[in-house]
Amino acid sequence: MKQLFTFIKKEFFHVFRDRKTLLMLFGLPIVQIVLFGFALTNEVKNAKIVIADYSKDVTTKKIIDKIEASKYFEVEKSLKSHNEIEAAFREGKIKLAVIFPENFNEDLMHLNKAQMQVIADASDINTANTLTNYISSIVMDYQRELMQNVAISLSITPEIRMLYNPELKGEHIFIPGIMAMIMMLVCVMMTSISIVKEKELGTMEILLVSPFKPLMVIFAKFIPYLIISFFNITSILLLSVYALDLPIKGNIFLLYGEALLFIMTSLSIGLLISINAQSQQTAMFGSLMATMLPTLLLSGFMFPIENMPVPLQVISNVVPSKWFFQIVKAIMIKGAGFSAIWKETVILIGMTIFLMAVSLKKFKIRLE
């Protein structure tokens, strides 16, 4: 036990002596949150939208004026027909369509409530979210103005539809995505590099000749990165709750438990890579290819899986971050409990056991 502790301490020395690694380990989560959280989501200016007003009354006129006055939107007036609008959406010419049904004002006056439709191009989820929020608040504003003049309560409900990507409606999915990415980076890349480094330097040989068990070497390598990962998750969550106002709806312990599972998955991928790689460069590129790219492209983080060609959808199933991404999304955003994510959890456990078994087997063979 003391030997293990000595070893773990040494691993921490390696981490803390290397400024560049340190910066990457602790700075990257913060940079990514800031990038995704602020630079990419908040301000969307002059987004092209179209307004289809089938009611053409005083109320709709006023709302339209407000939308046009806003610096966020640029109303495309040339598009009139339903088909034209649809085509414009498909070609990405417009980001959003606001539709007032025929009897909008009548409903509002007689039934005291009216519905309007807001359709957003959700293939770019962040923009879609921001734009629909803007529209909603403009409508809310107007509603408040109306209420000041009349005694009865009036309500205008913008019915929001996310085009192309209905599942992701209203979700800030980049936090789960960043969590998956950071953990992949820390656990897979750092672990594999640190193991391969020992091979490259020749120190691995010395360790194998010592009474220190080979399995313990692996274990001692895991611990520091496990701790760093937990630190990173915590900092990501803190930032998302306090800096970005994105609350965690589900159980935090469940979230950490699932994160631990995903860390184990990542560590076993890192181990597998380090057994096969002979140099640090190989380990690094291997890690990038095996983790970062699939996480970015196939986890559903950047691009909705539903919109992918079927072969890619099938391949996405073997990407562990896809499952972790769905788990975190469910816990953080939908507030789901374990019953909703047990399937994904089982899949991750299965992957971890499989990867662990393969790498330990290969590790033993290599020792021979």
Added chain:
Amino acid sequence: MAESVIKTEKLTKRFGDFIAANELTFDVKAGEIFGFLGANGAGKTTAMRMLCGLSIPSSGKATVAGFDVYKHTDEIKRNIGYMSQKFSLYEDLTVAENIRFYAGIYGLSNKEIKDKSEELVHQLGLEGETKKLVRELPLGWKQKLSFSVAIVHQPKIVFMDEPTSGVDPVTRRQFWDLIYAAADKGMTIFVTTHYMDESEYCNRISIMVDGVIRALDTPYNLKKQFSANSMDEVFYGLAREAKRTGD
């Protein structure tokens, strides 16, 4: 006659059809400096790995420090030290941290580690450098430190795989002083080397060619046996017969 600390009988390692080490039979006495010579690919490393408990032999018998290489690799590992041609030190750790780490993984107590560190640092004259990163030390110092670290747990036998490659002659000489000092304390030294002048420092030498031990005796007797003037001649005479090419 001192007792044997390494004893092998027809020790063989096969990789498929390839016989890396073929029926090696020799013994090494306690306190002896035993030179293990051979061209690249002759099977030195394979033999050494079997003796260190890193590789299970295909057939034959061997004991190291009285323990069987098939069954008691853990006990063997506790009783041997190992130094490879590559640096066994962590460059981003300080001198003191390196000593503490290696002493630590061999399970020495805190007090032992402290005493040993002081003794080692004093012996090497590194008093002012303990807080320096190993990266900043000159090559010769690293080599010497590496040896001292390899024997920090006072093993019965220390295996060295070409420990002096790439070191200047003066440092090599100093390095051998350290080896002699260790041998004087009763430690057995098992060393492979490329330098024929170094082989003269050994008590006994074995020369491997194509996986087989072709000669084994004191440098003096070997020169007589092959009627050669130097170990160089003995070695090249034997090595020329090799059919395998080095790696």
